Amino acid sequence: MKTRIKIKLQKARIGQVLAHDVIDFNGNCLINESVVLTGDMISNLQQRAVDTIVVWGQALNENEIIVQQHAFREKLAHRFRRVQNNSEMCLLHDILLSWRLENTGVDSNED
Amino acid sequence: MESDPLIEAGLTFDKLDSQIGQLPSLSIIVTRLLVLLQRDDVTMAALTAEIARDQALATRILRIANSPFYGLSSHIGSLQQAGTLLGLHTMHSIITAAGIIGHFPPRQDTGFDRFSFWLHAIGTGIAAQVIARRSGLDSEQAFTAGLLHDIGKVVLTAYFEQDFARVLVYRDEHDCLIREAEQEVMGFDHTHIGARVARHWKLPNLLITAIQNHHTISSKASPLAELVHVADIICRGMDIGHGGDDLIPTLHPDALSRLGLDWPDLRSLLPEIEELNMSAGLLLEGLSDSEDI
Numbered sequence A: 001m002k003t004r005i006k007i008k009l010q011k012a013r014i015g016q017v018l019a020h021d022v023i024d025f026n027g028n029c030l031i032n033e034s035v036v037l038t039g040d041m042i043s044n045l046q047q048r049a050v051d052t053i054v055v056w057g058q059a060l061n062e063n064e065i066i067v068q069q070h071a072f073r074e075k076l077a078h079r080f081r082r083v084q085n086n087s088e089m090c091l092l093h094d095i096l097l098s099w100r101l102e103n104t105g106v107d108s109n110e111d
Numbered sequence B: 001m002e003s004d005p006l007i008e009a010g011l012t013f014d015k016l017d018s019q020i021g022q023l024p025s026l027s028i029i030v031t032r033l034l035v036l037l038q039r040d041d042v043t044m045a046a047l048t049a050e051i052a053r054d055q056a057l058a059t060r061i062l063r064i065a066n067s068p069f070y071g072l073s074s075h076i077g078s079l080q081q082a083g084t085l086l087g088l089h090t091m092h093s094i095i096t097a098a099g100i101i102g103h104f105p106p107r108q109d110t111g112f113d114r115f116s117f118w119l120h121a122i123g124t125g126i127a128a129q130v131i132a133r134r135s136g137l138d139s140e141q142a143f144t145a146g147l148l149h150d151i152g153k154v155v156l157t158a159y160f161e162q163d164f165a166r167v168l169v170y171r172d173e174h175d176c177l178i179r180e181a182e183q184e185v186m187g188f189d190h191t192h193i194g195a196r197v198a199r200h201w202k203l204p205n206l207l208i209t210a211i212q213n214h215h216t217i218s219s220k221a222s223p224l225a226e227l228v229h230v231a232d233i234i235c236r237g238m239d240i241g242h243g244g245d246d247l248i249p250t251l252h253p254d255a256l257s258r259l260g261l262d263w264p265d266l267r268s269l270l271p272e273i274e275e276l277n278m279s280a281g282l283l284l285e286g287l288s289d290s291e292d293i
Helices: A039-047 A062-079 A087-103 B005-009 B013-022 B028-037 B044-051 B055-065 B079-101 B114-135 B139-148 B151-159 B161-174 B178-186 B190-200 B205-213 B223-237 B263-277 B280-287
Strands: A002-008 A029-031 A052-058
Touching (some): A087 B263, B028 B079, B044 B055, B055 B079, B079 B114, B079 B139, B114 B151, B114 B223, B139 B223, B151 B161, B151 B190, B205 B223, B223 B263
Antiparallel strands (some): A002 A052
């Protein structure tokens, strides 16, 4: 499910899509809604002291979270497939897995 | 026994040494800057004067300093301003990154995603930096070592394309780490190549040994090599960029404790590593003169 997310400009990433026009203090539109952010645009907004922008983000429902968690579990298991008998590596695997599962569905860019 | 055509055709140490000697040197300005940065008495004025002699490098450094990666609210218009706002330590990282990543020719179709490779390199630099802060080590030196730890791989893709293609075939056929494929096909791996290239470029010894030893940790390994060893593995586990294969090398059992860390410490660092890596693509965009790196 797509949702609008307000983020600090410093957390903006290339490729994010604007969900609202970016307006400066004088009411001028700097970038239109629906534009895909580039590095130059982000730098330009910084120069104009823009503090926050609104982008489209992904708010996951319960099923989507389960699917994403499953995908990560599979991917991690695949990456660790040759070190399953190494206790240190099993510990590292479990730490990475638990950390990622706790954070799935939480957009860390969200304010 | 029939000889393996892959190994027979592979790059040899002698051929490698001879070809590395012919690789383009870093620009004179970058080499001078790297020497300057090793001095305890280096001043920002001396650095900016040297950078200003290479317009392309100066432009690249300003683009990086202005990239959202550094999160400065005002635009940096001069090298002096960049030095004042970012400080000598951060300028050290930027100059090294700008001088070395910008050195490589445009991407060629070798079946190797160089953008993802640099994301992994920057990610390892960031992870090394975060871990260094916790371990009380020099964080900017850690960033540089992490950034350059796999420089041997990019040299292989850029200058030894056919040998690298054979490595990729072996990796895919044997489902192994790229380092194992390199050893099987060539008899040595990217750590040997990276260390030789770093020596050719007159990089500091600490960096050379970190590049050479980040996969072969022993009780005599430098803290910088151990730091990079851990950072590389964490980045692969966190799926940051692509280091050339989809496996994970084995963590040396003493590496964490020798850095003064335990497992809970490591876990507590993961959010910061991920957060800083979210804008790594922005740093990479600032580092390149074109989109095609």
